[in-house]
Amino acid sequence: MSVEIDLLDGFAVRVDGMRVQDAAWARRDAAAVVKVLALTEGRRLHREQLIERLWPxxxxxxxxxxxxxAAHYARRAMDRRDAVALxxxxVSLLPGVTVDIDAAGFERDARAALDAGGVTPAEEVLDRYGATLLPADLYAExxxxxxxxxxxLREALLRQARRWRDILDEDPLDEEAHVGLxxxxxxAGDTRAALRQYERLDRTLLRELGVAPGPEASALREQLIRGLEDAGAISAADLGRLEQEIRFCRTPDGITLAYASSGAGPPLVKAANWLTHVDHDWHSPVWRHWLTELSRRHRLIxxxxxxxxxxxWDIPPPTFExxxxxxxxxxDQAGLDRFPLLGISQGAAVAVMYAVRHPERVSRLVLYGGYAQGTAVRARTEEQRRKHELEIDLMRLGWGRDEPTFRQFFTTQFMPGGSKELWDAFNDLQRRTSSPENAARVLEVNGQVDILDVAPRVRAPALVxxxxxxxxxxxxQGRLLASVIPNSRFVLLESSNHILLADEPAWSVFLTEVEEFLSD
Known part of the structure; x- marks a missing residue:
């Protein structure tokens, strides 16, 4: 007779190669008795010890x-009178029977692999056994x-096998794993990817612990940068584009804001728009090309x-003000005196209002995908008003769910020309950037925007x-903005995407127009 008991990545019992049906373990106590005894050396415990563990x-x-x-139903499940003997x-599990328990096998083979050393023995053990002990009993004492x-033992094997990604999946703060990657x-010859890994480490440590990377990671970064400089493969501007610095500041009403700085050169300030996350966006295919390209010749804030x-996130209902x-x-926190200002989508109206209030500080104004009137203000029919209200309801009711159907409604509007990968990234971005209630509140505020009376007072040259x-x-709405802002020039882009994609011609046109405008 042979008996196999699986405890890794799920519970299963096989007798003579035939798996005991899951329905046979409907009595949770019966399965628990088998699990506890299978995890115990010798597969036996004093009755009081077993009771203390299962029913403390x-x-x-x-x-x-x-x-x-429990013992009775365990015997019935395995169809053996001696399955659990008292x-x-x-109390003993299958006394006198040879039982193959995968958790015990993993422990035995893992210790042997660690004693042997080397990548191959560790890889073989990791590939042979499951990773999680009894996932259905994660909180069982x-x-x-x-x-x-x-x-x-598994973590030691992962380090010996140099599986740094797996380690970081479990502990994003593991500095050794970051350095290993x-x-x-x-x-592999991808120095820039190695430097981006340092960026991830730096931001993770700053966000979670408020500390900087240790000397090994910092020394490796400097070595990689020197290699690029010696090869003439990197300039000062490129170096600035490889990383960003995240800081925090407090508003007069006590709200903490996160802001980021990247790149080198004269400043370029971007007003906040809906759906951003200064850390996540740096690596997201949705925004990465925007941020790196705008950081090429500027210090982007x-x-x-x-x-x-x-x-x-825990804020009172916001206002446009x-x-x-x-x-x-x-x-003010960034210490800027005079600078060009970029407004995208809802950020365009915010940028216009700031430029009117602080004409001495805004040198030039770049507005993309903006509007002078929000959806509620420009609604002329009952159907248009209901559509605006429906979008707000969609956010409140469905945006926070794991299933992305509700978020997909917005994704197809923001980037209809995107790939499946980009759509998935944008769906994830929506979930990460805000709570359903906050997202709905922002959309309500945006719907009430009306800067038609304010925009004519802009003094800075503007590119729309x-x-x-x-x-x-x-x-x-773009044409309307350009018509009411004095000294403005309008550029029509051949695209259907609200967020321009890296591989579409309109993106190159956008960059060329903006750089020429800012360098005049």
Whole structure:
């Protein structure tokens, strides 16, 4: 007779190669008795010890009937009278029978691989066994010691096998794993990927612990940068584009805002728009090309709107005035005197209002995909008003769910020309950037925007760009902005995407127009 018991990545029992049906373990106590004994050396425990582990709130007399019932149903499940034996105050699992338990096998083979050393032995053990002990019993106290012991062995094997990604999946703060990935990517010839890994480490440590990377990671970064400089493969501007610095500031009404600085050169300030996360965006295919290209010739300064990204989420209902004040706070905190200002989507109206209030500070104004009137203000029919209200309801009711159907409604509007990968990234971005309630509040504020009376007072030269088939703010709104802002020039972009994609011609046109405008 042969018996196999699986405890890694799920519970299963096989007798002579035939798996005991899951329905046979409908009695949770029966399965628990088998699991506890299988995790115990020798597969036997004193009756009181077993009771203490499974029913710690009961005394021995009260728990004994439960133990006897559990043993009975375990025997029935395995169709063996001696499956769980109670003799002389001891409880045994399959006494006298050779039992193959995968958790015990993993522990034995893991220790042997660690003693042997080398990548191959560790790889073989990791490939042979599951990773998680009894995932259905993650919070069972009786499995805690075994879970911790096996987890430590697995982590040691991962380090020996140099599986740095797996380690970071479990602990993003593991600096050794970050350094290991940096070395791997450098050996593969991708120095820039290695430097981006350092950026991730730096931001993670700053965000979670408020500390900087240690000397090994910092020394490796300097070595990689020197290699690029010696090869003539990097300039000062390129170096600035490889990393960003995240800081925090407080608004007059006590809200914490996150802002980031990247690149080298004269400053360029970007007013916050809906759906940003200064850390996540740096690596996201949705925004990465925007941020790196705008950082190529400028020190780009951007921030997360209150209620989103790394800024405070626990906020009172925001107002348009709050959004303008937040821009003022970030600019003051960054110590800027005079600078060009970029407004995208909702950020365009905020940028216009700031430029009117602070004409001495705004040298030039770049507006893309913006609007002078929000959806509620420009609604002329009952159907248009209902559509605006429906979008707000969609956010409140469905945006926070794991299933992305509700978020996909917005994704197809923001980037209808995107790939499946980009759509997935944008769906994830929506979930990460804000809570459903905060997102709905921002959309309500945006719907009430009306700067038609304010825009004519802009004194700075302005460049207004808009995609021809933009499905968020329509083309008419871009034209309207350009018509009411004095000294403005309008550029029509051949695109249907509200967020321009890296591989579409309109993106190159956008960059060329903006750089020429800012360099005049």
């Amino acid at each position: 709130g009961l005394d021995v007399d009260a728990a004994s009937p439960r133990l006897h019932k 003799r002389d105050e001891m 009786w499995a805690a010691d075994s879970r911790e012991r096996l987890a430590e 940096m070395r791997e990517r450098a050996r 951007r921030y997360d709107v209150r209620g989103g990204g790394l800024s405070d 709050d959004f303008v004040s937040d821009l003022e706070t970030v600019v 760009l808009h995609a021809r088939d933009d499905r968020r703010p329509p083309l008419e």
